[in-house]
Amino acid sequence: MANIGIDLGTTNSLVAVVMSGKARCLLDETANPLLPSAVRYEPDGTVVVGRAARDEAAAHPERTFTSVKRFMGRAPAECKADAALFRYTMDESEERFVRFSVPGREPVTPVEVSAEVLKVLRARAIECLFGEPGGAVITVPAYFDDAQRQATKDAARIAGLEVLRLLNEPTAAAIAYGLDKRETGTFAVYDLGGGTFDVSILELNDGIFQVLATAGDTHLGGDDFDRALGEHVLAKAGLDRRGDADHRELLLAVEAAKRQLTDAEQATVSIGGAAVTVTRAEFDALIRPTVERTGAACRQALGDAKLTADKIDAVVLVGGSTRVPLVRTYVGELFGRVPYTDLDPDQVVALGAAMQADILTGSSQLSDDLLLLDVIPLSLGLEVMGGVVEKFIPRCSTIPFSQSQTFTTHVDNQTALDLHIVQGDRELARDNRSLGRFKLSGLPRLPAGIPRIRVEFLVDADGILTVHAKEEHTGIEARTEVKPSYGLSEDEIERMLEDSIDHAETDVDVRLLIEARVEADGILTAVQKALSVDVALLLPGEQAVIDAVASALQTAMTAEDRKRIADLSHKLDEVTAPFAQRRIERDLTLALSGRDAGEVGKQLGLKDRTATGEKA
């Protein structure tokens, strides 16, 4: 089974796969690799995803969602401005995650909206690969924090995808370029998408990609260009900000104008009966403040990597927004060199993700020796006395990363301890992003100051944190109860998984369980039949092994563990393979000896529907 790479973008999403040693994006019916990340919930319960949803957004503004990546893993309080910008109605009764109201339907979370996009990409992969993909590498902005990463993983789970790895977008692009060009040296990847900006500095040396530093802004991108242009057009046309539908129409119109301005010196936006002409120079002036905001992150990344711009061997541009001429000029000046643009900036992230997905199969033709070492974008710390943050994992640490800290109690017989974990680089906890509160309970009753509670923080290769705690004197494992500040709980995800079955009847878990049982049943029947017919072909001891596996499989089929059923089916097929091989060899010998196929069919034990069969 092939692994796939997915770029889940703010504006567009793509799926790519390595075939015959080459990464390729999978296309839709119109030969387009881009799936607009737009989802419309119809009153009858159907879901429209992609170009249709995007293009018809103006007609159904209240039930169409775009750019939901901006809301992933965030709380309503944090994204009021974004919600207003996209005219979404947020359900404010929920503090931990965003929920958008949809007329005549339960509210939806950005995680569920993203899952709809992922489901379409998964279907595209199933179609082209003739089967379920093995696993998926999904890209995220390097600057995504823990909650945003977790939200992305949740969306994949709801879409029925097995996430092999979350991969940072600029790193994915560097893989695509690095493996393509076979270059060694230091890269800067400048990734300006629809809604996020990332810059990473990487070193490729001796087959190892080491990310040296990463910085960015999860709220900066081409959407901001559209907004600036939109406001300018409205002002010039003497129009006010108006209703939702008009707003969507305006956004589509200015986006088209922005694209034209990539090559043309001027473009015209028609809105509300007025036609406004915008020149390239005007556009550049409008977007310059946004473009210049990317410079600060670039300088920070260089500083963290302890490098100066002249030490960068190559600059790679990623993201559709890097087509804007001003962006290209600006990046060129910033790094003092002409950026690489030979891979399609829209596709390069998905291609890199597919390459990493292929490498994770363990049998890749691309490179058996390539290793990717990424970093955590923001420091992790604990809130200590006075609301101050004590960092335990500094930003740009190579992941996976683990760090242990020892704590003690403040009062006698204290049995619980609260830890507040934050992510960010500010001094005070309240200025950083709260990741979660970990309550360690079940501590042994001891005088104050005696317990030594060792807490291990582990950031895995996806950049996601887990916490374990143990009291060292007694060896008692403290229970860690995680209350994530933002994001969905396990129960909520379970519920969404169930909803996804209700609404689409395509949920993988149930379907795969049924399929696994059907397959297991088929194999068991076939084995029994073969054993009854050809017992003479068995080697000594072979039957005992086959029987043992078959009975284990029969037991497993009564339970719900799909993986166990599949594993045992596979095992049964495996242990019967030599026996089956002997049967086939014998039948083939018969076939080759020139008898007619009907005869062979009989020999094969087939119900024969073409008794007058042709000569084999």
Added chain:
Amino acid sequence: MAIEVSERAVARIKELAMKRQTPDAFFRIGIRGGGCSGLSYFVDFSETADPKDKVFEFGASEKVKVLVDRKSYLFLNGTQVDWKSELMKTGFEFHNPLAGRTCSCGESFSV
């Protein structure tokens, strides 16, 4: 005798090759079998052909090249490949004169 690929199937193969960005790839059909689960049909694209493969061409202007390996050919000779797209079942269908019993999914048959 050889194998036959219906017009619908040819169109589908072309469409898939386009979507995969492998317009020149061969379309391979064959059978595989592990243990007693029986033999099953498989389809896939392949960018190279083995010298021992049988190669068939279908389609009017742009040809679709279909490969069958020698061993599979023993079981596939005379088979018609069709493409069905229905509500309950979508996929390539094999009509094999050799196989008496085809399972409901049309993908596997037993020996």
Added chain:
Amino acid sequence: MICYTCNEAVKGPVCVGCTALQPPPFSLDPFVLLGVPRRYHLAAAQVDEAYRTVARRVHPDKFAARPAVERRMSLQWTAALNEARRVLKDPDRRARMLATGQAEPREKGGPKLDPTFLAEIFEWREQDEETPGALSELAREREAELRVELDTIFVAWEQGTGDLTLVEDRLARLKYVTGLIREPSAPGS
């Protein structure tokens, strides 16, 4: 060591017989993990080279298609390896590791500083009031002196003479003076 799956004797992180990843060693001594000599004088390139060699064998990317137990161990291995590299590439952490067996100071803020050293700093601050910038100037000089001193201590130690008893104190002083360099000059000047 004996492989936990096939009971063959294993040397190194991966069993030659069954290719199963072994648990990371109990003692996470960074020199042992990376297989580099226990020296203070250790080039960053040598640490990186050693790191790459081990990382290639134990990194989670190499175990994505393996059982969960190996995936977990590969995570632990690589986390330990990343920490080992961080310690060994930083001369101060490396020095403390050799002297005390730990990369970070045992007590928060490090060992108590010598009163005469602190008195000296007090004098520097007074000088800074008169001549702004004197404090960071003096701190810079002292930083260089301390580095030379540490270097001398370790040269002797690596040749088998000398001991490391002063190292912890010198590192604490070093931390103090480097803090002073960043400190803004006296207010009002």
